[in-house]
Amino acid sequence: xxxxxxxxxxxxxxxxxxxxxxxxxxxxxxxxxxxxxxxxxxxxxxxxxxxxxxxxxxxxxxxxxxxxxxxxxxxxxxxxxxxxxxxxxxxxxxxxxxxxxxxxxxxxxxxxxxxxxxxxxxxxxxxxxxxxxxxxxxxxxxxxxxxxxxxxxxxxxxxxxxxxxxxxxxxxxxxxxxxxxxxxxxxxxxxxxxxxxxxxxxxxxxxxxxxxxxxxxxxxx
DNA sequence: GGCCAGGACACCA
DNA sequence: TGGTGTCATGGC
Numbered sequence: 001x002x003x004x005x006x007x008x009x010x011x012x013x014x015x016x017x018x019x020x021x022x023x024x025x026x027x028x029x030x031x032x033x034x035x036x037x038x039x040x041x042x043x044x045x046x047x048x049x050x051x052x053x054x055x056x057x058x059x060x061x062x063x064x065x066x067x068x069x070x071x072x073x074x075x076x077x078x079x080x081x082x083x084x085x086x087x088x089x090x091x092x093x094x095x096x097x098x099x100x101x102x103x104x105x106x107x108x109x110x111x112x113x114x115x116x117x118x119x120x121x122x123x124x125x126x127x128x129x130x131x132x133x134x135x136x137x138x139x140x141x142x143x144x145x146x147x148x149x150x151x152x153x154x155x156x157x158x159x160x161x162x163x164x165x166x167x168x169x170x171x172x173x174x175x176x177x178x179x180x181x182x183x184x185x186x187x188x189x190x191x192x193x194x195x196x197x198x199x200x201x202x203x204x205x206x207x208x209x210x211x212x213x214x215x216x217x218x219x220x221x
Numbered sequence: 222g223g224c225c226a227g228g229a230c231a232c233c234a
Numbered sequence: 235t236g237g238t239g240t241c242a243t244g245g246c
Binding site: 050082084085086 | 241244245
């Protein structure tokens with residue numbers, strides 16, 4: 001079976017197993033962006049606490065973050081770890097948003113996908129995964145997000161080798177799948193759920209939906 | 222009590 | 235450009 005069909009096969013099986021995951025778990029595009037920064041190398045559970053704290057303190061908006069002192073912001077997001085670093089990164093993003101788009105996410109997302117991606121990558125603390133999460137999940141742009149789970153699962157199933165770069169993996173999907181926002185959204189969410197619920201604990205667990213994918217790849221699809 | 226989590230970056234060779 | 239250290243909390 002060719003890679004394109006295998007990728008679609010995995011998608012269908014995971015989608016059937018998990019259903020519509022309705023990502024990203026957030027109440028607004030800005031909350032998606034904040035979550036994307038806070039979840040860098042951090043368990044989502046700890047991010048949820050930090051976001052809840054930001055809401056409690058009425059800090060979860062571009063205008064509030066812009067005027068909030070770094071120390072105060074860091075204190076609010078303490079539970080997400082790396083809190084001083086992430087406070088600086090959030091401030092860097094909102095400064096960018098105000099300097100270039102008058103604080104308007106709508107204006108920012110009106111820009112061309114790849115042009116905006118290039119600008120986001122220039123912001124301190126926004127690397128490829130964070131930028132792509134922002135573009136896909138906050139901006140509804142058709143770009144595939146690659147994370148540690150994606151890499152781990154693809155490696156395990158022999159689609160890539162250890163040396164594959166972020167872009168290699170991203171293009172593996174984007175060159176073979178239709179440029180569809182819902183598909184990219186749901187596919188990445190499915191991979192993260194699979195990684196979290198199964199692969200991290202036991203890669204060969206028979207209850208893992210990828211176990212059946214393994215079987216199908218070996219022949220019966 | 223150690224390990225790791227939905228990364229990014231600086232520094233060094 | 236590739237490897238390594240740093241950033242830090244909280245759950246298992």
